[in-house]
Amino acid sequence: MDLSSINPALLIASIMISATPILLAALGEMVVEKAGVLNLGVEGMMITGAVVGFATAVSTGSPTLGFMAAALASAVLSLSFGLLTQVMLSNQVATGLGLTLVGLGLSSLIGKPYEGMKSPTLPKLDIPLLGDIPVLGRMLFSHDAMVYISLLLVLAVWAFLKYTRAGLILRAVGESHDAAHALGYKVVRIRLMAIFFGGACAGLGGAYLSLVRVPQWTEGMTSGAGWIALAIVVFASWRAGRVLIGAYLFGGVTVLQLNLQAAGARVPVEILSMSPYLITILVLVIISARGVHGAPASLGRPFHASS
Amino acid sequence: MNRRTLLSTVAAATLVTATLGTPAAAQDDPVKVGFIYVGPIGDGGWTYEHNKARLAVEEHFGDKVETVYQESVPEGADAERAITQMALSGADLIFTTSFGYMDPTVNVAAKFPDVKFEHATGFKRADNVAVYSARFYEGRAIQGHIAGKMTETNKIGYIASFPIPEVIRGINSAYIHAKKANPDVEFSIIWAYTWFDPAKESDAARALIENGADVILQHTDSTAPQAAAQEAGDVITFGQASDMAEYAPMPRVSSIIDDWAPYYIQRVEAVIDGTWESTDTWDGIGPGMVGIGEISDAVPEDVKAEALALKDSIANGEYHPFTGPLNKQDGTVWLAEGETAPDGDLLGMDFYVEGLSGDIPN
Numbered sequence: 001m002d003l004s005s006i007n008p009a010l011l012i013a014s015i016m017i018s019a020t021p022i023l024l025a026a027l028g029e030m031v032v033e034k035a036g037v038l039n040l041g042v043e044g045m046m047i048t049g050a051v052v053g054f055a056t057a058v059s060t061g062s063p064t065l066g067f068m069a070a071a072l073a074s075a076v077l078s079l080s081f082g083l084l085t086q087v088m089l090s091n092q093v094a095t096g097l098g099l100t101l102v103g104l105g106l107s108s109l110i111g112k113p114y115e116g117m118k119s120p121t122l123p124k125l126d127i128p129l130l131g132d133i134p135v136l137g138r139m140l141f142s143h144d145a146m147v148y149i150s151l152l153l154v155l156a157v158w159a160f161l162k163y164t165r166a167g168l169i170l171r172a173v174g175e176s177h178d179a180a181h182a183l184g185y186k187v188v189r190i191r192l193m194a195i196f197f198g199g200a201c202a203g204l205g206g207a208y209l210s211l212v213r214v215p216q217w218t219e220g221m222t223s224g225a226g227w228i229a230l231a232i233v234v235f236a237s238w239r240a241g242r243v244l245i246g247a248y249l250f251g252g253v254t255v256l257q258l259n260l261q262a263a264g265a266r267v268p269v270e271i272l273s274m275s276p277y278l279i280t281i282l283v284l285v286i287i288s289a290r291g292v293h294g295a296p297a298s299l300g301r302p303f304h305a306s307s
Numbered sequence: 308m309n310r311r312t313l314l315s316t317v318a319a320a321t322l323v324t325a326t327l328g329t330p331a332a333a334q335d336d337p338v339k340v341g342f343i344y345v346g347p348i349g350d351g352g353w354t355y356e357h358n359k360a361r362l363a364v365e366e367h368f369g370d371k372v373e374t375v376y377q378e379s380v381p382e383g384a385d386a387e388r389a390i391t392q393m394a395l396s397g398a399d400l401i402f403t404t405s406f407g408y409m410d411p412t413v414n415v416a417a418k419f420p421d422v423k424f425e426h427a428t429g430f431k432r433a434d435n436v437a438v439y440s441a442r443f444y445e446g447r448a449i450q451g452h453i454a455g456k457m458t459e460t461n462k463i464g465y466i467a468s469f470p471i472p473e474v475i476r477g478i479n480s481a482y483i484h485a486k487k488a489n490p491d492v493e494f495s496i497i498w499a500y501t502w503f504d505p506a507k508e509s510d511a512a513r514a515l516i517e518n519g520a521d522v523i524l525q526h527t528d529s530t531a532p533q534a535a536a537q538e539a540g541d542v543i544t545f546g547q548a549s550d551m552a553e554y555a556p557m558p559r560v561s562s563i564i565d566d567w568a569p570y571y572i573q574r575v576e577a578v579i580d581g582t583w584e585s586t587d588t589w590d591g592i593g594p595g596m597v598g599i600g601e602i603s604d605a606v607p608e609d610v611k612a613e614a615l616a617l618k619d620s621i622a623n624g625e626y627h628p629f630t631g632p633l634n635k636q637d638g639t640v641w642l643a644e645g646e647t648a649p650d651g652d653l654l655g656m657d658f659y660v661e662g663l664s665g666d667i668p669n
Binding site: 005006007010011014018021108111112115116117118121209213214215216218219220221222223224225254255258259261262263264266268269270273 | 346347348349350351379464495496497498499500501503504505506507509510511513514515517518519520529530531534535537538551553664665666668
């Protein structure tokens, strides 16, 4: 077995790129679930973000505008879910699945003219000093801006939920919407804002796929990334830091197994291919064995002020 | 309970068809042709070409046929449901266009003896199940030759999908001809376990490139590896299943193009004429089922000329890509000097040829 052809610096760099889309989507979904809403439409929102971001970047020539448009489009799409589940009290699971289907259909409709086109991609940042550190510079400090934005977002969400009053209110809504309502908080409005944020994050994640990671538009290109993001939220027991770990672990194992194969490691390929899922399941089992789940108590329960 | 419901549904459906069908003896009804796709029609590769052929069928026959299709049908149990539904909806001829639909197709066909089925790339036939495939390995030989000549790192990356004979044939054929062109060549093979997952395909391409490969061959359906190679710069690729010309002249230097249209038209014609029979079709470059996309200017003139000569000799039958002496990976003799591989060996191929490293997952 000759693994010397794997360059650790490039490997870590690839892992960061590979993990960013699911990290963004999972982070958004975590905030949504913290507010007590289960939105299973992550896949649909991601792919909408992917196509809108790509289309915008192609027509304007600016990937930054692409990301902004993607976030906005997915957030607006998620509001349709918000409207249905929060105002009209439809079933969250069914509506979320519907959102995924709508997103997949809508995206292939919008994306038809953009197949096979090339878009401007985000430039790699050239961070002075840090980027010049021999190995670490290539590994950690030569990515595009979105990688760092996603990491900052993790930090921001963590601080928001832990230290701010608004974060406390959001958690209160997710734990017991009746109590929050009794205290005079606008449960529906807060949840809609959380859903909007979740949609925007999923859109950014999708756009990262189509503008940086792949980078092209292909129908159905998320192929399950949204579902992985949903699983990672559970995996992370609804904590921002662990979402980061989960996304990087999943992205890491995925990229690592491909690299091991490319380097000709003498490990059965079946086990390598299974490993991302195996490890995710393993960690889930360990977490649940500890008996601490951390799921918001009102997760998925409908709320109406009259009840 | 389930079976009973199904049977009554089938009975009802047959009854309805019979009642509706009798007056005009189904003469004026358009022939309904169904297609089951493994990916989305916009994948730019495999499914895209099948759908292009479907459109060609529509154009050729006009009002005489009606086509329906379902895309992104997972291989396995769900495929059986999708095919059954298509048969129930009155399709006369159903093309199931991926290897993993083999058993579902045969199962459904047993329940609908009056419906004709055509399964792509498989080997199980029945009275109403025909199989068809293309000799993609002929195209792989040409790719292998170009790859061997063009590589500077002597490392060629191969993104394989599932360990099935068709994919293994492709790897072997490409390797044999790359090795002939360049004895120092080495293959790195990644099994992606998917036909279509752009993000994973692009990760796989990136992993191969980072491990030193400067040629990427793919047996997955999307154009994602092309995009990854383009980003990396000095890497060449080949279009898979479709021309993928939007990535020419670099990284895509040539391609294998599947041209299903003539076959589909011929088979639909047979259904219309009532001459359809279960057949086993396996055509290559000669009859035109496998096309070689234009070799771009990134390839030096002499290499291009050699590749085209190789193509011609395969097309007119002078040369078989699997011609001995060839040994299996473990060193045992497979083909003696001058012997060519019988189709049976090729259809069930489950071994690497000598020189390839690693094991085939099973």
